[in-house]
Structure formats: structure tokens, C-alpha cells
Amino acid sequence: MEEPRLNHVQCLNTRGLHRMAYWEWGDPTNSRVLVCVHGLTRQGRDFDTLARAMCQHYRVVCPDVAGRGESDWLPDPMGYVVPAYVADMVTLLARLNAQTVDWVGTSMGGLIGMGLSSLPNSPVRRLVLNDVGPRIEFGALERIGRYVGEPVTWGSFDEAADAMRLICAGFGPHTPEQWDALNRAHLKQNAQGRWVTRYDPSIAVPFKAVTPEMAAAGEAQMWQAWDRITAQTLLVRGAQSDLVTAQTAAEMSRRGPKATTVAFDGVGHAPTLIAPEQLEVVGRFLLN
Known part of the structure; x- marks a missing residue:
């Protein structure tokens, strides 16, 4: 079974430099590049199944966003915001020498x-x-704010994995082997031998500072950004998602890039793009 290569790129933050890790699959000389970016508390190995399916067609790159996975933690928690992550991705694309890319983004990665x-x-x-x-x-x-950044540790991997399955119930049905793969990449032992999640708890600082008023202002800006997008766009969502409603999906299909939309039954927030029907939908969109 093919495994990814781990690389790093230096990025700028408000107090200096940090290293962002990225997992790379496929031919490193392939000019066809697919970037896959994970959600708020996750890391790039979430995309192993999709990357294995796509790496015969693409150079697949799955970064660990700053503060997650194998990437450095930021010295200033207020740097954990989307505009800073966009800047990091521009640095990554320069390292890859990618002129054009296709993009898969889960939640925050989207x-x-x-x-x-x-x-x-x-x-x-x-x-x-x-x-x-x-x-x-x-x-x-x-x-999400009720669990992100909470200082929870577990005494064993199995105890931690059970907790992750509860937190991640919205991912939908998975086999024990699939859960094990998702959890082994997401959990690690700390210096005391306790099991912890593989992210900086301080990512919660700007996230928990968001008020309904700030969210409304941010939404207005995001719709303006949406209307500027010209890339061919696919929205996939869990039919039971509490983050993106059917009404929002319908509006996304009517304006801006006029996204094609697909909902997966039995899934909330968010599809893991592991199930065959999810892989088929994404792969068909990317490769056609």
C-alpha cells in the first residue's frame, strides 16, 4: 500500500516563521496538482483514502494546517484564522511550483x-x-466550540478512540478499520504517556471569540467572496449536516460559481470521503 512523503515549508507569521508540514502522494513531477485541506481540529492524513485513489492522476498534497498534525504551533493564537491560512497555502503553492491546482477542502479547509x-x-x-x-x-x-481546545487526555488509545467516535459521530458509518485509521493519525501520546489530540488547544481562542454579530459580518464577506469565484465547483455535504443546510446549498447552486451539490444520506458534519460512493462523486468531478 502506497504511503505519503512528509515534507515541510517555511511560512510567515506575525512573530517570525513556522514550518507547515504537508503529505505528498504520487509523482512529484506531475504538473497536475490536487491540494486537500482538512477541518478545524483535524490533519492531512484524513485524506489518505482519497489520496490513494487520486495519486495515479495527480500529485496529491495534503497539508497539516498550522497548529495541527506535524506542523508547528503558532506563537500567537490569534494567528489561527483563515486569511493567515490562505497566505500559508500561497507559500505552499510556490514551493510546489504549481501553476494551477484542484482543491478539496473539508469544513475549514473549504x-x-x-x-x-x-x-x-x-x-x-x-x-x-x-x-x-x-x-x-x-x-x-x-x-464545535464545546469540545475544541478542551484540555482532555486519555489513559489509553482505545479510550481516546472511543471518545473520538462520539465527537465525530457526524462523519457517518465507518468500519472499525476505518475508524482506527482516522484515529491513529489524529491521536498521539504526550510526555506523560497520556493520549491527546494532535492539535494546539489554542486554535480554540479565535474560534470561541466569534459572536453571532461577528458571524453575520463574516457571512456577508464570504458571500461576496463566493460571487467572485470562477472555478468549477462541487459542494458535497451530509444530508443531516448542522453546519450547511439544504437552503444554503440551494443558494450556493444559484449564485457565484453555481455549485453542483450532492448530499450523502446518513451523514452529518462532515463526510470523510472514504465511503465508495463519496469517492466516486468527488473523483468523477475532478477527473471529468
Whole structure:
């Protein structure tokens, strides 16, 4: 079974430099590049199944966004915001020497993709948004805020994995082997031998500072960005998602890039793009 190569690129922050890790699959000389970016508390190995399916066609690159996975933690927690992540991705694309890219973004990774795609002369050719859009339901933000950044540790991997399956119930049905793969990449032991999630708890600082008024102002800006996107766009979502409603999906299909939309039954926030029917939908969009 093919495994990814781990690389790093230096990026700028408000107090200096940090290293962003990225997992690379396929031929490193392939000019056809697919960038896959994870959600708020996750990391690039979430895309292993999709990357294995796509790496015969693409150079697949799955970054660990700053503060997650193998990437450095930021010295200033207020740097954990989408505009800074967009800047990091521009640095990554320069390292890759990618003239155009296709993009798959789950939740936060989709917001980063929208930000990059909305810029003049954007390199994004095809954009897959996984359960995210310009309008994010505030109730979903509150739900996520109840667990993100909480200082929880576990005494064993199995105990931690059980907790992750509860937190990630919205991912939908998975086999024990699939859960194990998702959790082994997401969990690590700390210096005391306790199991913890593989992200900086301080990512919660700017996230939990969001008020309903700030969310509304941000939504207005995101719809403006949406209307500037020209990339061919696919929105996939969980039919039971509490983050992107059917009404938001319908509006995304009517304006801006007029996204094609697909909902997966039995899934909330967010599809993991592991199930065969999910892989088929995304692969068909990217390769046709």
C-alpha cells in the first residue's frame, strides 16, 4: 500500500516563521496538482483514502494546517484564522511550483479554498467544498466550540478512540478499520504517556471569540467572496449536516460559481470521503 512523503515549508507569521508540514502522494513531477485541506481540529492524513485513489492522476498534497498534525504551533493564537491560512497555502503553492491546482477542502479547509479561489488570478481550477459554505449555522459553531481546545487526555488509545467516535459521530458509518485509521493519525501520546489530540488547544481562542454579530459580518464577506469565484465547483455535504443546510446549498447552486451539490444520506458534519460512493462523486468531478 502506497504511503505519503512528509515534507515541510517555511511560512510567515506575525512573530517570525513556522514550518507547515504537508503529505505528498504520487509523482512529484506531475504538473497536475490536487491540494486537500482538512477541518478545524483535524490533519492531512484524513485524506489518505482519497489520496490513494487520486495519486495515479495527480500529485496529491495534503497539508497539516498550522497548529495541527506535524506542523508547528503558532506563537500567537490569534494567528489561527483563515486569511493567515490562505497566505500559508500561497507559500505552499510556490514551493510546489504549481501553476494551477484542484482543491478539496473539508469544513475549514473549504473556507481556505474559497478564500484562495476568490482572489484575482487564483490558481484554483476545480473546487470541492466538503460540508461548508458562505453561511455557517451558528448552532453548529456552538456545538464545535464545546469540545475544541478542551484540555482532555486519555489513559489509553482505545479510550481516546472511543471518545473520538462520539465527537465525530457526524462523519457517518465507518468500519472499525476505518475508524482506527482516522484515529491513529489524529491521536498521539504526550510526555506523560497520556493520549491527546494532535492539535494546539489554542486554535480554540479565535474560534470561541466569534459572536453571532461577528458571524453575520463574516457571512456577508464570504458571500461576496463566493460571487467572485470562477472555478468549477462541487459542494458535497451530509444530508443531516448542522453546519450547511439544504437552503444554503440551494443558494450556493444559484449564485457565484453555481455549485453542483450532492448530499450523502446518513451523514452529518462532515463526510470523510472514504465511503465508495463519496469517492466516486468527488473523483468523477475532478477527473471529468
